Amino acid sequence: MLHDEQKMETFSYDDAIVRKFVLATMVWAGVAFLVGLIAALQLADWRFNFNLPWLTFGRLRPLHTNAAIFAFGGNAIFAGMYYSTQRLLKTRMASDAMSRFHFWGWQAIIVSAALTLPFGITIGKEYAELEWPIALAINIVWVVFGVNFFKTIAQRRERHLYVAIWFYIATIITVALLHVVNTIQIPVSLWKSYPIYAGVQDALVQWWYGHNAVAFFLTTPFLGLMYYFLPKAADKPVYSYRLSIIHFWALVFIYIWAGPHHLLYTALPEWAQTLGMIFSIMLWAPSWGGMVNGLLTLRGAWHRVGKEPVLKFFVAGLTFYGMATLEGPLLAIKSVSSLAHYTDWIIAHVHGGTLGWNGFITFGMIYWLVPRLWKTKLYSESLANVHFWTGFTGIIIYMISMWSAGITQGLMWRAVDSTGRLMYPDFIETVLRIAPLYWVRAAGGALYLVSFLIMAYNITKTIASAPKNVKADVFQAPRLAPSSNQNLGDKPHRILEGLPIVFTVLTLLAVAVGTVIEFVPTLWATDYVNTGSSIKPYTGLQLHGRDLYVREGCYLCHSQMIRPILSETLRYGDYSRAEESMYDRPFQWGSKRTGPDLARVGGKYPDLWHFRHMMNPRDVVNGSLMPSYPWIFRDKIDFAVIPKKIAVMKFLGTPYNEQELALAEATARAEAQAVAASLSAQGATGKLEDKEIVALIAYLQRLGQDYKKGGVK
Amino acid sequence: MTDTDKKIEGHAYDGIEELDNGLPSWWINGFYLTILFAGLYFGYYMLGSGPALVDEYNTSRETHEQAIATKKSARPVASEEQLAASLKDPGKVKLGASVYASKCIACHGDRGQGGIGPNLTDEYWIHGGNLTQIMKTVSEGVLDKGMPPWGAVLTADELPAVVAFVNSLIGTKPTAAKAPQGVRAKE
Numbered sequence: 001m002l003h004d005e006q007k008m009e010t011f012s013y014d015d016a017i018v019r020k021f022v023l024a025t026m027v028w029a030g031v032a033f034l035v036g037l038i039a040a041l042q043l044a045d046w047r048f049n050f051n052l053p054w055l056t057f058g059r060l061r062p063l064h065t066n067a068a069i070f071a072f073g074g075n076a077i078f079a080g081m082y083y084s085t086q087r088l089l090k091t092r093m094a095s096d097a098m099s100r101f102h103f104w105g106w107q108a109i110i111v112s113a114a115l116t117l118p119f120g121i122t123i124g125k126e127y128a129e130l131e132w133p134i135a136l137a138i139n140i141v142w143v144v145f146g147v148n149f150f151k152t153i154a155q156r157r158e159r160h161l162y163v164a165i166w167f168y169i170a171t172i173i174t175v176a177l178l179h180v181v182n183t184i185q186i187p188v189s190l191w192k193s194y195p196i197y198a199g200v201q202d203a204l205v206q207w208w209y210g211h212n213a214v215a216f217f218l219t220t221p222f223l224g225l226m227y228y229f230l231p232k233a234a235d236k237p238v239y240s241y242r243l244s245i246i247h248f249w250a251l252v253f254i255y256i257w258a259g260p261h262h263l264l265y266t267a268l269p270e271w272a273q274t275l276g277m278i279f280s281i282m283l284w285a286p287s288w289g290g291m292v293n294g295l296l297t298l299r300g301a302w303h304r305v306g307k308e309p310v311l312k313f314f315v316a317g318l319t320f321y322g323m324a325t326l327e328g329p330l331l332a333i334k335s336v337s338s339l340a341h342y343t344d345w346i347i348a349h350v351h352g353g354t355l356g357w358n359g360f361i362t363f364g365m366i367y368w369l370v371p372r373l374w375k376t377k378l379y380s381e382s383l384a385n386v387h388f389w390t391g392f393t394g395i396i397i398y399m400i401s402m403w404s405a406g407i408t409q410g411l412m413w414r415a416v417d418s419t420g421r422l423m424y425p426d427f428i429e430t431v432l433r434i435a436p437l438y439w440v441r442a443a444g445g446a447l448y449l450v451s452f453l454i455m456a457y458n459i460t461k462t463i464a465s466a467p468k469n470v471k472a473d474v475f476q477a478p479r480l481a482p483s484s485n486q487n488l489g490d491k492p493h494r495i496l497e498g499l500p501i502v503f504t505v506l507t508l509l510a511v512a513v514g515t516v517i518e519f520v521p522t523l524w525a526t527d528y529v530n531t532g533s534s535i536k537p538y539t540g541l542q543l544h545g546r547d548l549y550v551r552e553g554c555y556l557c558h559s560q561m562i563r564p565i566l567s568e569t570l571r572y573g574d575y576s577r578a579e580e581s582m583y584d585r586p587f588q589w590g591s592k593r594t595g596p597d598l599a600r601v602g603g604k605y606p607d608l609w610h611f612r613h614m615m616n617p618r619d620v621v622n623g624s625l626m627p628s629y630p631w632i633f634r635d636k637i638d639f640a641v642i643p644k645k646i647a648v649m650k651f652l653g654t655p656y657n658e659q660e661l662a663l664a665e666a667t668a669r670a671e672a673q674a675v676a677a678s679l680s681a682q683g684a685t686g687k688l689e690d691k692e693i694v695a696l697i698a699y700l701q702r703l704g705q706d707y708k709k710g711g712v713k
Numbered sequence: 714m715t716d717t718d719k720k721i722e723g724h725a726y727d728g729i730e731e732l733d734n735g736l737p738s739w740w741i742n743g744f745y746l747t748i749l750f751a752g753l754y755f756g757y758y759m760l761g762s763g764p765a766l767v768d769e770y771n772t773s774r775e776t777h778e779q780a781i782a783t784k785k786s787a788r789p790v791a792s793e794e795q796l797a798a799s800l801k802d803p804g805k806v807k808l809g810a811s812v813y814a815s816k817c818i819a820c821h822g823d824r825g826q827g828g829i830g831p832n833l834t835d836e837y838w839i840h841g842g843n844l845t846q847i848m849k850t851v852s853e854g855v856l857d858k859g860m861p862p863w864g865a866v867l868t869a870d871e872l873p874a875v876v877a878f879v880n881s882l883i884g885t886k887p888t889a890a891k892a893p894q895g896v897r898a899k900e
Contacts (some may be wrong), residue, residue, distance in 0.1 A: 039793075076885055084727075087726075087727040088726045088727055160723075162729065168806070191749055231729045232727070236730045237729070237731055238730070238732060239732055240731075240733075240735060240736065241721055241724065241731040241732065241733065242731060242733075242734070243737075243740075246736060250744070265766060270765055270766060270767075271759055272757075273753070273756055275755075278750075278751035278755055279751070281747050281750060282747045282748055283745060284744075284747055285741075285744030286744070289740065292737060296737075318749075334766070375740070410815055419869070420777055420783075420784070421786055421865055422865070422866070425866035426816070426866070489723075564770035566773045566774060568769065568867065569774070570777075574771065575767075603856060603857075604856075604861060605859050605861075606820075606829055606830075606858065607860030608828075609819070611821065612829065619819070620819035622815065623817065682829065683829075
C-alpha cells in the first residue's frame with residue numbers, strides 16, 4: 001500500500017494569475033478610494049457635484065460601493081484564494097485558461113460597471129445595481145471560477161481540506177446563490193429591467209442578498225485569507241482547530257438569517273424582523289471566533305507585531321473586524337436600530353468593516369505576497385509602517401466623525417418637546433448641524449487614500465526592483481491514494497474534511513435553512529399585503545418618472561419608509577404599509593436619510609416647488625446639500641419606451657388592462673401636458689411637456705396619495 | 714480553559730499546523746448566552762404576550778394625542794383682538810420676520826412678493842384676510858394648494874408673530890410682485 005502513496009509527482013503553481021489579481025487589486029483600490037473621497041466631498045459641499053449628471057452623488061455612490069466591494073475586495077480575495085488554494089491543496093489550479101477567463105471576465109465586469117453606473121444605468125438595489133446583461137455576466141464568470149475551484153479540489157494532493165478552504169467553499173456557493181436569486185429580472189430594453197419581486201418581497205430578497213454580500217463576500221473569504229496568511233506570516237500554529245470548526249459552522253448557518261435587521265420597523269412582517277434581530281445577536285460569538293483564533297495564533301509573536309508591518313495590518317484588521325461584529329449585533333437590536341437606522345452611524349459601521357477589516361487584511365496580505373511573488377524584497381519597511389499609521393488615523397477620524405454625526409442627527413430627529421412638537425421640525429436643521437462633520441469625514445477618507453498612495457509607491461518600487469523572467473518554483477508531492485473513510489480519520493469532522501462534495505452539500509444546506517424559512521411565507525403568502533386596498537398602479541408617466549428617480553439614485557439619500565415611531569409619523573405622516581409598495585419594482589424603501597423621507601411627499605408641495613427644487617434645491621431649502629439636476633430640464637422623455645415598460649409590468653402581474661397598454665404612450669403625453677400646464681400656470685417658463693422633469697414631478701406628487709385617499713383597510 | 718498547546722498530528726497544510734486547544738470558556742459561554750437571549754426574546758414577543766412594534770406605537774400615539782388635546786383646551790384660540798395687539802409689539806414682528814426668513818421665503822419671496830405661493834403684500838386674500846383667518850391658514854395649511862400646516866412646526870409664540878409680520882408686509886409694494894389672487898379684503 002505504501003508504494004502507491006510514495007509515487008512522487010512534480011508540479012508548479014500558477015502564480016502569474018495571482019500577480020494579475022494583486023495588480024488589479026491595487027488599481028481598483030485607488031479608484032474605489034478616490035471615488036469615495038469625491039462622494040464624501042459632495043456631501044460636505046454640493047458644488048463638488050459640478051452639475052454634471054455622471055458625476056452626481058446619486059450615480060457616483062453605487063460606483064464607489066461596487067468598486068470597493070467587488071473590484072477592490074473581489075480582486076483581493078481572488079489573489080489570496082488562488083495563491084493559498086494551490087498551496088493548501090498541493091496542486092496547480094485545474095485550468096489556467098479558466099483562471100484567466102475569471103480574471104479578465106471580472107475586470108470586464110468592473111469596467112462595464114464604471115461605464116454604466118455614471119450614466120444612470122442601474123437596477124436601483126444597493127450593491128446589486130448592475131443591469132441585467134452585466135448581472136448575467138457576473139453569474140457566468142462566477143460559475144467558471146467555481147468550476148475551476150472545485151476541479152482543483154478534485155485533483156488535490158492533500159487529503160484533508162484546511163479551514164481556509166472551508167471558508168472559500170462557503171463563499172463560492174453562497175455568493176452564487178445570493179446573486180442569482182436577487183437578480184432575476186425581466187428586461188425592458190438592453191439597459192433597463194424590472195425585478196420579478198415587488199415591494200416587501202423585493203425588500204426581503206434584496207437585504208437577504210445585501211447583508212449576505214457582506215457576510216459571504218467581505219467576511220467568509222477574508223476569514224479564509226486570514227487563516228492562511230496570518231499563521232504563515234507569524235510562523236505559528238493556528239490556536240484552536242476546534243474553535244475553527246465551531247465558529248465556521250455557526251457563522252455559515254446563522255449569518256444567512258440576519259438580513260431582515262436592515263428592515264427593522266419597516267413594513268416587513270414583524271416575525272421576520274424579529275428573526276433578523278435575534279440571529280444577528282447570536283452572530284456575535286461566531287464572528288468573534290475568527291478574531292479570537294487569529295489573535296491567539298499570535299501568542300509568542302507579539303514582540304514582532306511592533307516591527308513587522310504585515311503582522312501590524314493583520315492585528316489591526318482583526319481588531320476592526322471584532323469591533324464591527326460587536327457593533328453589528330448591537331445595531332440589530334430593534335431599539336438601537338430605531339435611533340441608528342437611516343443615519344451616518346451605519347456609514348461609520350460599514351467603513352470600520354471595509355477600511356479596517358477588508359482593507360487592512362488585504363494590505364497585510366499584499367505586503368507579504370509581493371516580495372514572494374516577484375522574488376524580491378519589499379522596497380521599504382518604514383514606508384509600510386507610515387502607510388499603516390496614516391491609514392489607521394484616517395479610519396479613526398472617519399469613524400468618530402460619522403458616529404457623532406449619526407447619533408447627533410438621530411437624536412435630533414426624535415426630539416419632541418413638552419408640547420408634543422418636534423424640536424427640529426425642519427429636516428434641514430438636522431443636516432446643517434452635522435454638515436461640518438462631513439468635512440471631517442472627508443479628511444479621514446483623504447488620509448486613507450494618501451496612505452494607500454504611499455503603499456502604491458512602495459509596491460511599485462518593489463516590483464521594479466524584481467528580477468526579470470522569474471522561473472516558477474517546482475514542487476513535489478505524492479499523488480493521493482483513492483480514499484476510503486478508514487484512512488480519512490477517526491473523528492466525524494476530520495472525515496468530513498476529506499469529503500469535499502459532502503462538505504459542500506452540508507454548507508449549502510446550512511445557508512438554505514434560514515433562506516427558506518424567511519422567504520417561503522413572504523413570497524407565497526398574500527396575507528402580508530392587503531390587496532383589497534386603494535393602492536393603484538402608477539400611470540405610465542409616473543412609472544417613467546419613477547425610473548428617473550431610480551436612475552438618479554435618489555434612494556441613496558431619501559427613504560420611502562416611514563417607521564411606526566411617534567417622532568417619525570409627526571414629521572412625515574402615518575407609517576408606511578406593505579401594500580403601498582406592492583407595485584414597486586424595485587422597492588425604494590432606502591437605507592439612509594441624508595435628506596427627508598419621501599413616502600408621503602405627494603401633494604405636500606406645489607408642482608412649482610419641486611420644479612425649482614430640482615433646478616437648484618437651495619432656491620427653496622436654505623443650506624440644502626442636495627445636488628442640482630439641470631439636465632432633467634433639458635433631456636426629453638422617451639415616450640416610446642413607456643408602453644414597453646407597462647407591458648413588462650403587466651407581465652409581472654401589475655393589473656394594467658389591455659386598453660391602458662394600447663393607449664400608454666398617448667395617455668402619458670396627455671398627462672405630461674397637464675403637469676406642464678399646471679407648472680406654467682404657477683409661473684414656470686419654457687416648453688416643458690416633453691422634459692423629464694415633468695415625469696419626475698408626476699411621480700413625486702403621486703407618492704403616498706393613494707394611502708391618503710383612505711382606502712387602506 | 715487550559716491550553717495544552719499540543720500540535721495535532723497530521724494537521725499540516727503548506728506548513729500551517731493546528732493546535733488541540735479547546736474553546737475559550739468566555740467565548741462559548743457568551744455564545745450560549747446570546748442563544749438563550751434569542752430564545753427568550755422570540756418566546757416573549759412572537760409566541761407570548763409581548764407587544765408588537767405597532768402596538769407600542771399606537772400606545773405612544775394615544776398618549777401623545779391626549780397630551781396635545783389637554784394643552785389645546787388649556788390654551789384658547791387667539792381672538793382677532795389679541796392678534797391685533799401683537800401687531801403693535803415690535804418684538805413680535807421681529808420674531809415673525811426671522812420665522813418668515815427661515816420658513817416662508819422659499820414660496821412667498823424674500824419681500825413677500827410671491828413666487829411659488831401668492832403675493833402677501835397686496836390686499837387680496839385667497840383664504841381670508843382677517844388676522845384669525847391668516848392664523849388659520851398658517852397653522853392648518855391649505856394642502857390642496859401646497860401650503861403646509863405650520864401649527865405643529867412653529868411654537869405658540871412664533872405662530873402669532875409670523876401673522877403679525879405678514880400683516881406688516883401689506884402695502885409695501887415690492888418690485889416684481891406676483892399679480893393679486895383671491896378677493897380684496899374689506900377695509
